[in-house]
Amino acid sequence: MKIGVLALQGAVIEHLRMLEEVGATAVSVKRVEELHDLDGLVIPGGESTTISKLMHKYGLMDAVRKFGEAGKPIFGTCAGAILLAKEIEGQSDAHLGLMDIKVARNAFGRQKDSFEVNLPVVGVAADYPAVFIRAPYLKHVGEAGQVLAKHEDKIVVARDRHYLAAAFHPELTEDTRLHKYFFDMVKEAKKA
Numbered sequence: 639m640k641i642g643v644l645a646l647q648g649a650v651i652e653h654l655r656m657l658e659e660v661g662a663t664a665v666s667v668k669r670v671e672e673l674h675d676l677d678g679l680v681i682p683g684g685e686s687t688t689i690s691k692l693m694h695k696y697g698l699m700d701a702v703r704k705f706g707e708a709g710k711p712i713f714g715t716c717a718g719a720i721l722l723a724k725e726i727e728g729q730s731d732a733h734l735g736l737m738d739i740k741v742a743r744n745a746f747g748r749q750k751d752s753f754e755v756n757l758p759v760v761g762v763a764a765d766y767p768a769v770f771i772r773a774p775y776l777k778h779v780g781e782a783g784q785v786l787a788k789h790e791d792k793i794v795v796a797r798d799r800h801y802l803a804a805a806f807h808p809e810l811t812e813d814t815r816l817h818k819y820f821f822d823m824v825k826e827a828k829k830a
C-alpha cells in the first residue's frame with residue numbers, strides 16, 4: 639500500500655513516519671506525476687489559502703481532484719480538511735470540493751490558538767490525543783457521511799465515503815491510531 643503526503647507545506651515528515659509505522663510505503667508528493675502509483679493521499683495542515691495557491695501553481699488542484707474522483711482515499715488534516723471540503727463558511731469558492739462537509743476556519747477562537755484534548759473517536763480510539771492549532775471545525779457533514787468525533791459539540795473528525803477529515807493534527811503526537819484507520823480505508827478501497 640503506497641500512500642503519499644502532499645509536501646507543499648506542513649508537517650510532512652511526521653505524517654510520512656506515522657504512515658510507515660502503520661505499514662504503508664509512504665512518499666512525499668510535490669509533482670503531479672508522483673500521484674500516479676499511489677493508493678491514497680494525506681493532505682497535511684498548514685495554511686489552506688497558501689496550500690491552495692501552490693496546488694494551482696503546480697497543477698495539483700486538478701490532479702488531486704481527479705485522484706479523489708477515481709475513488710482513491712484522501713485524508714485531510716486541519717488545513718487539509720479545509721481543502722477537501724465542498725463548502726467553506728464565508729467563502730464563495732471551495733478548493734478541492736470533494737468531501738461533503740462544510741467547514742468553518744479558525745473556529746476555536748484566538749484565545750485558544752492551540753490546545754490539546756483527549757477525545758473519543760468512533761472506530762479509532764476512546765482517548766485520542768488531539769492537538770488543535772488554529773483549527774477549523776466541521777459545521778455540517780453530508781448524508782452519506784459519518785461524524786467520528788466532536789469537541790465541545792463541534793464536529794472535529796468525519797468520514798464521507800473514501801474521504802477522512804480531522805480538524806486537529808494527528809501527526810504531532812506518537813499516537814498512530816488515526817493513521818491506521820486511514821491505512822485500513824486505503825486497503826478497503828484497493829480491494830473494492
Ligand SMILES: NC(=O)CC[C@H](N)C(=O)O
Pocket residue numbers: 682683684685686687715716717718720743744771772773774
Ligand atoms: N493548523 C492548521 O492547519 C490551521 C488551518 C488554518 N487556520 C487555515 O485556515 O488554513
